[in-house]
Amino acid sequence: MKLCRFNDNRLGVVLDDQIADVSSVLDTLPVYRWPLPIYDVVIANLDRLRPQMEKLAASASRVPLRAATLLSPVANPNKIIGAPVNYQKHIDEAKIDKQINVGNEIKTIDYYGLFLKANSSLIGPSQGIEIAQPERRHDHEAELGVVIGKECRNVSRASALNYVAGYSIALDMTTRGSEDRSFRKSLDTYSVLGPWLVTSDEIADPSVLDLWLTVNKQPRQRTNTRHLIYDVPRLIEYASMFYTLLPGDIIMTGTPEGVGPVVPGDIIDVGIESIGEMQVRVVART
Ligand code: MN
Numbered sequence: 001m002k003l004c005r006f007n008d009n010r011l012g013v014v015l016d017d018q019i020a021d022v023s024s025v026l027d028t029l030p031v032y033r034w035p036l037p038i039y040d041v042v043i044a045n046l047d048r049l050r051p052q053m054e055k056l057a058a059s060a061s062r063v064p065l066r067a068a069t070l071l072s073p074v075a076n077p078n079k080i081i082g083a084p085v086n087y088q089k090h091i092d093e094a095k096i097d098k099q100i101n102v103g104n105e106i107k108t109i110d111y112y113g114l115f116l117k118a119n120s121s122l123i124g125p126s127q128g129i130e131i132a133q134p135e136r137r138h139d140h141e142a143e144l145g146v147v148i149g150k151e152c153r154n155v156s157r158a159s160a161l162n163y164v165a166g167y168s169i170a171l172d173m174t175t176r177g178s179e180d181r182s183f184r185k186s187l188d189t190y191s192v193l194g195p196w197l198v199t200s201d202e203i204a205d206p207s208v209l210d211l212w213l214t215v216n217k218q219p220r221q222r223t224n225t226r227h228l229i230y231d232v233p234r235l236i237e238y239a240s241m242f243y244t245l246l247p248g249d250i251i252m253t254g255t256p257e258g259v260g261p262v263v264p265g266d267i268i269d270v271g272i273e274s275i276g277e278m279q280v281r282v283v284a285r286t
Contacts, residue, residue: 001050002276003166004196005075005124006068011042013057014196017065020057025049040076040248043149043165050199070278071124073168073197074147078246080117080191081239082172084181085109086229086254093257099137100259102178109230109254114239117172117252118186125194125278129173130285131264132187137176140262141255142213142221142270144206145170145193146232148249153240160236163245166197167206169272170252171280174259188285193250195278203274206232210273211256215266223256230254 002014012019029041085091086109094100131138149165173190213221235251264284271277
C-alpha cells in the first residue's frame with residue numbers, strides 16, 4: 001500500500017495517478033490526552049487501520065495526484081536519524097573535495113556513529129526547500145528513508161526488518177561548513193520525506209533498490225542500495241543499541257556519490273525503485 005498525507009492533513013491511499021481519501025479512518029484512532037504520545041499515531045496504529053483503509057479506498061472520493069499538495073507521510077516522528085558517509089564512493093568524493101570536507105578528515109560511519117536531525121526540519125515534497133543563507137553551499141543528498149513501525153530496542157540484524165512500517169524517498173539537505181552535522185542538516189525544510197510511504201510488504205529487500213537524483217533534469221546521483229556500507233538491517237540494529245525506536249521514527253540511510261549544490265530556482269527530481277519519484281523545488285527563504 002502507498003500511503004500519503006496530502007492537502008490539509010488528509011490521509012490518502014495512492015492508486016495509480018489518483019489518491020483515495022481515506023481520512024475518515026482517523027476517527028477510529030484512540031482519543032489521546034496530555035501528555036500526548038511521542039510517536040506517530042497513524043504509523044503506530046497502521047496494522048489496525050490498514051484493512052479499513054483498503055476497504056474504504058475502493059469507494060472513497062478521489063483526488064488527482066498531480067493536483068495534490070504532498071506532505072511528509074509521517075506527521076509526527078519522534079526522531080529523524082541520519083547515517084553519515086554510508087556509501088564508499090561518497091566517502092571517496094568527500095575526501096578529495098574541500099567544499100565537502102571543509103578541511104576535516106573524513107572518517108567512517110563506525111567512527112562517527114549516527115546523528116539526529118531536528119523534527120522541525122521535516123517537510124513533504126510539495127512544500128519546497130528554503131535556502132536561508134545563499135552565500136553558503138547547500139547540497140542535495142538523495143537517500144532511502146526507512147520508517148519504523150513498532151517500538152523496539154536492541155534489535156538483532158536478523159529480525160530488524162520486522163520493525164519497519166515502510167519506505168519513502170528522503171532528502172537529507174545539508175549546509176556545508178564546519179558546524180556539527182545536526183546543526184547543518186536541521187534547518188527548516190532540510191528533511192524531505194515523500195512522496196508517500198510504501199508499506200514494507202511491497203519491498204521484500206531494501207538492499208537492491210536503484211536510487212537516482214537530478215537537478216534541473218541534469219543527472220547528479222545514481223546508485224543502488226546494495227552499495228550501502230551499513231545496510232538497512234544493520235542501521236536498525238545499530239540505532240536500536242542507542243535509542244529506543246518508536247513508530248514513525250525515520251532513518252535516512254545515507255547518500256551516495258554525486259552530492260552537489262542547489263540554489264533557489266532549482267528543481268530536484270529524485271526516485272527510488274519500487275517507491276516512485278518526487279519533485280521538490282528549491283526556493284529562497286522569505
Ligand atoms: Mn545524508
